[in-house]
Amino acid sequence: MTTSIRAAATRASLTSGDIEHLTAGAAVLGCGGGGGPYIGGLIAANEIDDHGPVRLTQLKDLPDDAFVIPVEAIGAPTVSVEKLHDVDCLLRVIDMVATHYNRAPTHISPVEIGGVNSTLPIAAAARLGLPLVDGDGIGRAFPELQMCLPNLFWIPASPMSLADETGNTVLVDATSARWAERLARSIAVDMGCSAALSMYSMTGRQARECLACGNLSLAVSIVRTIADARAGSGDPSEALAHTLGGRIIHRGKVTDVIRRTECGFALGQALVEGTGQHASSNMSLHFQNENLMAMCDGVVVTTTPDMTIVVDAATAEPITTENLRYGQRVHVLTAPCDPRWHTVEGLAVVGPAYFGYDTPSLHWDGTESMGTEHISISDEQ
């Protein structure tokens, strides 16, 4: 279902003019995580200005033997607000993987959609003159590296490369995606809680099967939808919820934020006191880089893996978890994630139990996610 909604928005390339829209849209899809979009957008726009627009390749158009190298930043979004990302580091981690395989990449891809991790792959693709895959490894943002669709499809996380702005590089060959996460997290903390990273390199055939489809295009179109609603008489948050196939679950004011940077993550919760039609209820949002669970008056109303998104009440502009502040008037939305996260394998990796929440996984509409289906891997693989 998610895929069909998103396919309508397909684009052929990204110009620097698209970036402003894309960053805001990607911050929506990032569910509060993936790092602040503003600076990442400047970095991507700057590279496009210097090197020209970035071609987008749809998943269905990827040749079997394409060599796709995903790239992202790892660390705490709270840190990346102050310590800027460096395109040279992105190129270095891509080059480390390419050197390992002795093969140049044919395409770059995002590991996740969300703030800075949507825009950094654009910057890398622009600098390298390579097409960017209009697909990503999650379809939203998640806080840990094993929480990636390629992992469900048994694509190895290693070789995984990391680099920092001082010139340190690390090449990891981990026995599992969970081990890759564990090692990468410590290394990223050493590198100042923010580093460039590449992992899950794959063939075009593998990418077609496992990546989430069309979210870069969707990110750009989301913001146009919101702008149209604002220009007309519509409620931009309602328009956004409709575009994502979801709903608004709360309207209110942020009255408390508890946040700590721990083990390389931005952990915490925010309290949103209801206003207007929600005046009688209070919502608590629980996040680990991304929003993971929302409770209304002590009752769980939605959980990971479906999307929980906080937007400004007036403009429907997304608010990332590190930017939640006392006094903000917000709407809280839920929307469906890539349906493969609701399989047995998906819920084991990103369900509420993994994050320590003692609750069943709830869909965006409040129904229980049973995880009864299994991931199906095509015989082609």
Add this chain to the structure above:
Amino acid sequence: MTTSIRAAATRASLTSGDIEHLTAGAAVLGCGGGGGPYIGGLIAANEIDDHGPVRLTQLKDLPDDAFVIPVEAIGAPTVSVEKLHDVDCLLRVIDMVATHYNRAPTHISPVEIGGVNSTLPIAAAARLGLPLVDGDGIGRAFPELQMCLPNLFWIPASPMSLADETGNTVLVDATSARWAERLARSIAVDMGCSAALSMYSMTGRQARECLACGNLSLAVSIVRTIADARAGSGDPSEALAHTLGGRIIHRGKVTDVIRRTECGFALGQALVEGTGQHASSNMSLHFQNENLMAMCDGVVVTTTPDMTIVVDAATAEPITTENLRYGQRVHVLTAPCDPRWHTVEGLAVVGPAYFGYDTPSLHWDGTESMGTEHISISDEQ
């Protein structure tokens, strides 16, 4: 001075019969660190039994173009007592460095002298059928990876390779030895506080200049010295102090040990209440894997980089910091380290100030180490 004492004991090879002596002697030179010697000795003896004695190459006999790969274990000695080392991991880290340079090693060497880190390189050399350099990177044991003579001589710490028993491997290219330490420590903690490591690979010419000379041979002969004293009427601790060119600074009973495993290190202090001729004074020993400072009744009597060694009062057998226990009757010895640690560059890296002790560096004999000389690097380099 140190070098000339030690040169007298030169050996041509190590048999499995030598290992028992070597481990005890290396634990003496390890100044309480380097991991418990017993299990490492079994591992080395087992490999020699399977693959034959290990040839020792003296530093002076290393050809200019030899390719020396040092190998060791990194982690907390407290952990390595329970989680055994794996020779396969040692071979893997050596192979990673060799692959990086596309050159097979001609010699293996210890990174440091001390407990398990003296014996693991023997096991690796035996398995590989390669000669072992009778020299090491420190001349004693120190807790951090930048605390290595090659670092004073500007030999790069990277490429640095790590491996654990589950099959994870990491190759680090760090911008400095200090960065290598920082990254390796976190990775080692992830790997269960104990991992195989290789760093400071170098040519024969570099090894001749920077490594500490002859300590594997010395380690074997130390124990013979002690045994001779015990067989005769001599005091074995006195004989040991004499062999090392040092002195006994305290005799007493361990009455308290405060120990914690933190950031991958075994940190703590031990209180030794004086007995016999030292009955009127109490000594506190401060350690971070290795013994770093000794205070008598609140007055500093010796500090890093010179050696502080705790031995059993009756047998002069060394006691590593993780094996310090209430009730042990001990003698505390000091002895000179490799004199290059007393240069300006050496004290900056391993002087008491680095470890947070607010005291000047004191020689083994209580005189102040001024650090007025600089490391001299030959023009040959």
